[in-house]
Amino acid sequence: MAPAPQQPTPSETIITDASSENNNVTITGKIYTRVRLATKSDLSHIYQLFYQIHVYHNYTHLYKATESSLANLLFKENPLPLFYGPSVLLLEVSPTPFNEPKNTTDEGFKPVLTTFDLKFPVVEGQVEEFRSKYDDKSDAYIAGYAFFYANYSCFNDKPGFYFESLYFRESYRKLGMGKLLFGTVSSIAADNGFVSVDGIVAVWNKKSYDFYINMGVEIFDEFRYGKLHGENLQKYADKGKIEEETC
Secondary structure (H helix, E strand, O other): OOOOOOOOOHHHOOOOOOOOOOOOEEEOOEEEEEEEEOOHHHHHHHHHHHHHHHHHOOOHHHOOOOHHHHHHHHOOOOOOOOOOOOEEEEEEEEOOOOOOOOOOOOOOOOOEEEEEEOOOOEEEOOOOOOEOOOOOOOOOEEEEEEEEEEEOOOOOOOOEEEEEEEEEOHHHOOOOHHHHHHHHHHHHHHHOOOOOEEOOOOOOOHHHHHHHHHOOOOOOOOOOOOOOOHHHHHOOOOOOOOOOOOO
């Protein structure tokens, strides 16, 4: 039996993608986007988005994160060099243009601005819940994220990226924004000396599979994904020295 889902505290109330008649913005014609590095002010939005990807995969019973645990993971007081630790890029949308970004040394990443021509209206149904807190632009909303971090292999002399997940709220899917986010992560890797962007590609999700193939990802069929976790991992806990065994 799966463990019961952890109930969020009042400050961490889960938001789903249900629209409200009195809480929406309809975007038509053009939609303006900004890809930027997440900051601590985005913590509540990241918490919600991480939960929503668990909903998408029917894994809500596994969601154990809190805003506090995410803050400790993503925004440490003494962080690793930029992009070596867990990193989140957020994609924001707006019905009006974003101001031209400044490449500040504080954040180390210049936001990427893009405009998409819409073939159909897009409704932001959670205006207050996903309104950006990044600056004073009041009509910017968090649409999705990319989560990645540096990984290492003895077969390479430099690190690569492990691309953990890519997710968009339902209103912002099938607009081409996934290419923008994944492409931005790949550009960061290429421009900063990382040797690869690795990740798990779900074979059951044909659209996702085809997306990564079209983005240039190479699939290695000779390898299988392995994971030591749960009870099998805990067998190794509290042992100062692994008992000698013959193979």
